Amino acid sequence: MDNPMPLEERQLTGAGSGVPVIAPGHTFGSVTDKISAIVLTRRTPIGWYLGFMTAAALTGLLLVSLSYLVVEGIGIWGNNIPVAWAFDITNFVWWIGIGHAGTLISAILLLLRQTWRTSINRFAEAMTLCAVACAGIFPLFHTGRPWLAYWLLPYPNTMGIWPQFRSPLVWDVFAVSTYATVSLLFWFVGLVPDLATLRDRSQSRTGRIIYGALALGWRGSAMHWHRYETAYLLLAGIATPLVVSVHTVVSFDFAVAIVPGWHTTIFPPYFVAGAIYSGFAMVLTLSIPIRAIYGLQDFITLRHLENMAKVMLVTGLIVAYGYTVEAFIAWYGGNAYEGFMIWNRITGPYAPAYWALLLCNVIIPQILWFKSVRTNVIVLFVLSLVVNVGMWLERFIIIVTSLHRDFLPSSWGMYQPTFWDWSTYLGTIGLFLMLLFLFVRFLPLISIFEMRTLLPEAKGEQ
Amino acid sequence: MALRQTADELIPELRRYQRQLLLAGAAGAVVSFVGYVLNPAQFFQSYLMAYMFVLGLSLGSLALGMVHQLSGGAWGVVIRRPIGAAARVLPALTVMFLPIAFGMHHLYEWTHADVVANDPILQGKQLYLNTPFFLVRAAIYFAAWNGISFLLNRWSLEQDRTGDRRLSRRMQLLSGGGLLAYGLLTTFAAFDWMMSLAPHWFSTIYGVLIIGGQALSAMAFLIVVLVWLSRRKPLSDIVVASHFHDLANLMLAFVMLWAYFSFSQYLIIWSGNLPEEITWYMHRLQPGWRLVALLLVVFHFAVPFVLLLSRAVKREPDTIMKVAAAILVARLIDLFWLIAPEFHQDGVYVSWMDVALPLTLVSLWLGCFMWQLRGRAILPVYDPQFEEALGPIIDQGGETPRTAH
Numbered sequence: 015m016d017n018p019m020p021l022e023e024r025q026l027t028g029a030g031s032g033v034p035v036i037a038p039g040h041t042f043g044s045v046t047d048k049i050s051a052i053v054l055t056r057r058t059p060i061g062w063y064l065g066f067m068t069a070a071a072l073t074g075l076l077l078v079s080l081s082y083l084v085v086e087g088i089g090i091w092g093n094n095i096p097v098a099w100a101f102d103i104t105n106f107v108w109w110i111g112i113g114h115a116g117t118l119i120s121a122i123l124l125l126l127r128q129t130w131r132t133s134i135n136r137f138a139e140a141m142t143l144c145a146v147a148c149a150g151i152f153p154l155f156h157t158g159r160p161w162l163a164y165w166l167l168p169y170p171n172t173m174g175i176w177p178q179f180r181s182p183l184v185w186d187v188f189a190v191s192t193y194a195t196v197s198l199l200f201w202f203v204g205l206v207p208d209l210a211t212l213r214d215r216s217q218s219r220t221g222r223i224i225y226g227a228l229a230l231g232w233r234g235s236a237m238h239w240h241r242y243e244t245a246y247l248l249l250a251g252i253a254t255p256l257v258v259s260v261h262t263v264v265s266f267d268f269a270v271a272i273v274p275g276w277h278t279t280i281f282p283p284y285f286v287a288g289a290i291y292s293g294f295a296m297v298l299t300l301s302i303p304i305r306a307i308y309g310l311q312d313f314i315t316l317r318h319l320e321n322m323a324k325v326m327l328v329t330g331l332i333v334a335y336g337y338t339v340e341a342f343i344a345w346y347g348g349n350a351y352e353g354f355m356i357w358n359r360i361t362g363p364y365a366p367a368y369w370a371l372l373l374c375n376v377i378i379p380q381i382l383w384f385k386s387v388r389t390n391v392i393v394l395f396v397l398s399l400v401v402n403v404g405m406w407l408e409r410f411i412i413i414v415t416s417l418h419r420d421f422l423p424s425s426w427g428m429y430q431p432t433f434w435d436w437s438t439y440l441g442t443i444g445l446f447l448m449l450l451f452l453f454v455r456f457l458p459l460i461s462i463f464e465m466r467t468l469l470p471e472a473k474g475e476q
Numbered sequence: 477m478a479l480r481q482t483a484d485e486l487i488p489e490l491r492r493y494q495r496q497l498l499l500a501g502a503a504g505a506v507v508s509f510v511g512y513v514l515n516p517a518q519f520f521q522s523y524l525m526a527y528m529f530v531l532g533l534s535l536g537s538l539a540l541g542m543v544h545q546l547s548g549g550a551w552g553v554v555i556r557r558p559i560g561a562a563a564r565v566l567p568a569l570t571v572m573f574l575p576i577a578f579g580m581h582h583l584y585e586w587t588h589a590d591v592v593a594n595d596p597i598l599q600g601k602q603l604y605l606n607t608p609f610f611l612v613r614a615a616i617y618f619a620a621w622n623g624i625s626f627l628l629n630r631w632s633l634e635q636d637r638t639g640d641r642r643l644s645r646r647m648q649l650l651s652g653g654g655l656l657a658y659g660l661l662t663t664f665a666a667f668d669w670m671m672s673l674a675p676h677w678f679s680t681i682y683g684v685l686i687i688g689g690q691a692l693s694a695m696a697f698l699i700v701v702l703v704w705l706s707r708r709k710p711l712s713d714i715v716v717a718s719h720f721h722d723l724a725n726l727m728l729a730f731v732m733l734w735a736y737f738s739f740s741q742y743l744i745i746w747s748g749n750l751p752e753e754i755t756w757y758m759h760r761l762q763p764g765w766r767l768v769a770l771l772l773v774v775f776h777f778a779v780p781f782v783l784l785l786s787r788a789v790k791r792e793p794d795t796i797m798k799v800a801a802a803i804l805v806a807r808l809i810d811l812f813w814l815i816a817p818e819f820h821q822d823g824v825y826v827s828w829m830d831v832a833l834p835l836t837l838v839s840l841w842l843g844c845f846m847w848q849l850r851g852r853a854i855l856p857v858y859d860p861q862f863e864e865a866l867g868p869i870i871d872q873g874g875e876t877p878r879t880a881h
């Protein structure tokens with residue numbers, strides 16, 4: 015065997031699982047052509063315009079909803095004591111969770127030398143950014159006075175008032191803003207060499223100027239690459255703890271309170287697993303249509319889909335473990351309120367949502383044990399939607415059912431979402447999709463230069 | 477090629493060590509029996525701690541082995557045989573559980589009918605916390621753990637003999653379900669044997685905390701074993717710095733996980749400050765025990781964490797072995813801190829049996845481990861990953877391959 019791969023590269027690449035991470039027959043040139051053409055030369059498909067316009071219409075709905083909210087106050091939502099957190103925080107946690115898959119794929123899988131990540135990382139990172147943008151909207155507008163949101167930050171002020179540093183809600187401000195910043199940097203740094211490719215290949219003057227400015231003078235010299243590799247690895251190291259820390263802090267938002275259904279020690283790892291679960295579901299939801307529309311089956315192969323399905327199976331089982339232990343301890347603990355909380359979830363007014371959650375998150379995903387399911391694109395797509403719904407229901411159940419039955423029956427209440435609850439939620443889905451449509455149209459959705467390193471040609475040069 | 481020979485033929489001194497360890501264990505058992513006669517309550521407390529420690533070595537190894545079946549990677553190929561040998565101590569551990577079954581009355585308050593009669597909360601838990609069901613559950617746990625270990629080891633041996641690649645598929649399938657079973661059963665075993673020492677207290681992360689501890693114990697032990705083996709032929713020609721680097725990175729990950737789980741549990745209970753939960757920490761954080769807790773913060777997390785960030789430490793067999801051995805000691809102290817304060821609520825107390833029983837059980841466990849290690853080839857030569865993970869090194873006659881970064 016001539017020129018064996020270095021030992022460390024061989025590990026964990028999952029070699030031997032059959033389907034390659036890039037279809038045979040590609041060269042440096044064909045990879046660059048195929049990916050950059052989506053942005054530069056190919057006619058934009060009609061589907062893109064239709065999709066973009068739908069998403070933009072929903073974004074318009076979001077703007078209307080938020081404007082009305084600012085004028086009228088958050089009374090337009092169904093939130094009211096005892097259910098002071100409802101759709102807004104459910105959606106916040108849901109969106110933040112979705113972002114986690116992007117960070118996991120780009121940072122952790124990079125450090126673990128999982129080369130299959132290469133064709134999905136750019137795309138997943140963009141998804142993270144869009145999801146964090148959507149997530150940020152909810153707590154910001156839930157304050158009711160978003161123009162005073164800077165009060166959340168600790169700064170010396172004439173009133174001598176500081177945030178309550180013991181409150182995880184304050185940690186959340188730091189966690190989420192750090193997360194957004196690092197994700198943006200990581201994504202942009204990774205884009206620089208490809209932006210230079212677009213600059214060099216662009217036929218239009220505007221394109222050359224815009225891509226040229228964004229490429230920061232990248233010429234591809236050995237020195238540039240050396241600095242780039244160092245910076246990218248460092249950013250990956252910084253981003254890795256964020257995969258765990260952000261959703262851990264989100265789980266503390268609930269767990270440090272003494273509300274039955276919130277105050278339980280399993281929350282941090284179980285929230286993190288749930289975040290990755292929903293994030294991978296969303297990556298599948300998006301990548302399956304995109305690879306079909308743009309003909310990228312050579313780059314996003316069945317191997318990628320199957321690996322993502324496996325991650326979903328594992329994280330889904332961890333989530334199921336969380337439900338099991340939580341229910342068992344609610345009984346075992348002997349606390350009447352905890353016991354009632356679980357019983358209320360199972361049989362109370364929101365029971366249909368609870369059972370739907372178990373169906374979507376625990377029962378249906380067990381079909382992922384079968385390889386035939388993991389490699390069936392249609393089934394995977396439907397399943398990813400099911401898990402997206404399931405993970406949304408999970409947050410809804412945790413937040414609403416825990417709050418609506420307080421310690422005192424006299425303070426019990428019900429929550430009903432209003433039109434504006436729904437419109438804001440749908441609006442953020444529109445915003446998320448609109449941003450992604452723009453990304454797909456104007457930036458290379460697969461990392462061109464990293465894909466080239468996967469080719470046999472690149473191996474020969476080492 | 478020497479790789480097909482059994483460890484017994486390659487490393488003859490294993491037999492001598494095995495005998496010495498088993499003899500030491502037998503001597504320790506005699507001494508421990510004196511302890512049992514003098515102070516049975518203390519005997520069972522120390523025994524439970526020592527037992528959970530050695531059980532963690534076997535179960536953690538079993539779990540890591542199953543993870544490797546599913547994930548692949550060179551890190552697991554070089555430690556596969558020690559993993560198997562550690563898992564094959566499980567039948568002996570099953571027998572070693574009997575003293576706990578006999579000592580239940582000394583350990584578990586909920587077995588006292590008079591206490592339960594005056595305690596409505598414990599009455600509510602009687603459906604789960606009662607002696608017959610406790611024993612039935614233990615039987616289920618051991619049946620499942622032993623069954624999984626038995627099948628995986630048998631198929632692996634068969635593969636060694638026949639080279640049948642299809643067995644790998646079968647082992648992977650069992651490992652998928654096996655990990656699920658291991659996770660659930662170990663959680664409930666942790667609830668039964670350790671959490672119910674404080675029968676009013678509960679924590680949903682407790683099982684995860686014990687599982688993470690087992691993985692860390694097993695990884696640290698396997699690193700020590702691999703360093704020891706790598707000083708002898710034939711592994712001295714095969715195990716290279718990057719193997720230690722990978723294993724040490726995994727150990728670092730487990731150190732961080734343990735700290736993450738422990739801190740999460742502490743923060744959530746401290747913030748809530750509910751009487752039913754915080755009492756558990758109040759016993760463990762009163763003067764005296766607080767010092768043990770601080771020792772854990774420093775030596776179970778901070779020091780190994782900082783050391784394991786260093787590339788030089790991870791790649792040098794001598795230093796990584798020392799770090800791993802220190803982590804094993806810290807693991808034992810962690811179990812001590814989880815168990816002993818429940819019985820000594822007025823301040824820190826270390827009995828001579830807290831030293832004698834771990835020494836005894838570790839000697840016996842290690843003796844069984846050596847015995848199991850001897851019977852098989854030192855590397856899984858027919859493992860599908862074998863060629864890929866170790867082929868180049870063997871081809872180059874032990875030259876360290878160029879590393880990726």
